[in-house]
Amino acid sequence: MARILIVDDSPTDTRVLSTLLERGGHSVMTAPNAEEGVARARAERPDLILMDVIMPGMNGFQATRTLSKDPETTSIPVIIVSTKNMETDRVWGLRQGAKDFVSKPPVERDLLARIQKLLGSA
Secondary structure: OOOEEOOOHHHHHHHHHHHHHHOOOOEEEEEHHHHHHHHHHHOOOOOOEEEOOOOOOOOOHHHHHHHHHOOOOOOEEEEEOOOOOOOOHHHHHHHOEEEEEEOEEEEEHHHHHHHHHHOOOO
16 A cells, blocks of 8 residues: 555546545545645655646646655656646656656556556556
């Protein structure tokens, strides 16, 4: 069981992801925007972060870059989960430090498998 932080401004998407992760045996914490997500990641040190891209203020790409360059959070894998599903978005997300990129809505089995792989327990 991993502690996973969901950073997403959509209450619906957050609820869907939370339900999916909890069914997979994970513990979930949430943040409604990127700034709070970065702060929560620094304070809580989750095992993994699911990051939306399109949010008011700081976007998910910026937050991912911030987390990947911060010595306190650089070891926390980030999976971008976004409706932005162009190849350029995926490549840009990975260049910002994300370890994976999943299009919304995620397929439960696929997302859980990606999480397991990143956490080294696949």
